[in-house]
Amino acid sequence: MKIATWNVNSLKVRMPHLLDWLGSAAPDVIALQETKTEDAAFPRAPIEAAGWHVAFSGQKTYNGVALLSRRPGSHVQAGMPGFADEQKRVIAASYGDVRVIGAYVPNGQAVGSDKYEYKLRWLEAFTAYLRSELERWPRLVVVGDYNIAPEDRDVHDPKAWEGSVLVSPAERAAFRGLLGLGLHDAMRLFAQPDGTYTWWDYRAAGFRRNLGLRIDHILASAALAAECQACTVDVAPRKLERPSDHAPVWAEFTPAPALP
């Protein structure tokens, strides 16, 4: 089972890139972030015409998440129960016994800002939510734009970024808290080249110079981490005309064959 995540930075604008990538990469499930589309205007037709089932939770202009899958999901849930939030940032569905949660973690804008405080509160609620989801769904994958670069090796210039939003100690502690639930960073299950990132600033030729951050992640519960065969960033779509500033990330999970 191939599970992917991609912050598309506007689903409407990125539709051609998305459909191309779905065709070539052929994931079973992909989580999208920053669809920036209210539900009534969600462009289901071209997606369904390409053979995908969809679940989505969006709003005008900002945020918005979706799950696209080859087979229909069950137990679809938007948002986190018990955390009232106008901002559409979470959607979950199950595919067989595999639970997939797609998340768009708040950016936080600047350390100490109201948006940063909201980010930390949000991450606290997310941690509690994942704890309860793990109890119900031991085969859990949590994917999305976490807006956190977990370690210095996930940052092109750790000195320049030190202490700023996306790398601040409190954000990194929150990320470690997610790992502490028993989730595993799928990318780190395999050796990766130095300078493996998932986001590059549009400005200053950030991508060409590989001035990036690794902030999009696939976290897998122990049961699924044991079945993870690969995890990769596909930078190809970032090279296209009018790209998203994020690249898709995917992981392949294959259960061990049953003993004879």
Place this chain on the structure above:
DNA sequence: ATGGCGCGCGCAGCGCGA
């Protein structure tokens, strides 16, 4: 990298992203 771009909204220029 002080910013530089790209998005939505809406028709000018601003808020936001990371």
